[in-house]
Amino acid sequence: MRMQRENIAPGRIGNGSESREAGEDLQHVIHGIPAICAMIATVYPALQSTIHFNTPDHLSRVFPYRLHVAGQRSCDRSHAPIGARFNHHTLVYTYSGAGMVRMGRVSAAAHAGSIAWVDTSQSYQHACHPEAESWSYLWMGLEGHGLDMVFARLRVASNPVFTSQETVAAEAHFHRVVELIRGKSPAIGSACNAIAAQLIAIIAGACADTMAGRNLPSRLAAVMQAVRTDPARRWSVDDLADIAQVSASQLFRQFRRHVGMTPLDWVRHERIDLAKQLLSGTDMPVAAVALYCGYPDPFHFSREFRRLTSIAPSGFRMEKM
Secondary structure, three states: OOOOOOOOOOOOOOOHHHHHHHHHHHHHHHHHHHHHHHHHHHHOOOOEEEEEEOOOOOOHHHOOEEEEEEEEEEEEOOOOOEOOOOOOEEEEEEEEEEEEEEEOOEEEEEEOOOEEEEEOOOOEEEEEOOOOOEEEEEEEEEEEOOHHHHHHHOOHHHOOEEOOHHHHOOHHHHHHHHHHHHHOOOOHHHHHHHHHHHHHHHHHHHHHHHHHOOOOOHHHHHHHHHHHHOOOOOOOHHHHHHHHOOOHHHHHHHHHHHOOOOHHHHHHHHHHHHHHHHHHHOOOOHHHHHHHOOOOOHHHHHHHHHHHHOOOHHHHHHHHO
């Protein structure tokens, strides 16, 4: 049996009464759209993001640092993390709210006034902090000579977020970069290179403050002070944990989070730094320097010194004479 298809004129649905009902329903939907949009905006706030790109010219290429992209972004917990791979370094300045930055297996909170450094060629993610309402930040994408080495030397992958008095004041630098790239200023190459160098110096300073025990929890500062007071002592993790009044595992986690290395790794670096001072500033024999810095075996000291500095203690002294 063949079914007869009903012919319906364009813009009409069924019979007259059905058309009127459909039209009324459509009007209700149209009138309700603003309320629906308002509800969606309340539940899912709009993502605010601006991105400005820059193609370095021939003059920009003579400078150590080159700017490729910069922007500003605000997000909240409903937005997915960012983790796209690029081949540049990204600096992120948080000016409101809080974010969570992950490099590999290390996660760190980015609060207002902090600078995060992300190598986008590696595994990373960043998003609004799960306990924050929102996260607003300025950012820039850079490449340049030595950035990979500085990133590695400062152990940024182990501690990607930096906070100090200088980082808090760095917001103006980020605004300036966004202004330059947005306005296509002819001075963008030289100006952004100078700003990038300042920001790297600020991050290095914040890292040095952390290594020196400044801007650290009082428990870790107490551990560092104890080691510096008695560098020759054979320090164990348990000894350091007793000073901090935490368990060994807690001390390990806090050192990894705030210093970027384990407690005993920090002790080794501190001893070698002290040895450098003694080798370059005194006439103490190498064996005496080793003993003073906590190495009863001078051969072990030489191996450790060479491993961390790529030169023997005697060679280091000769270079500094």
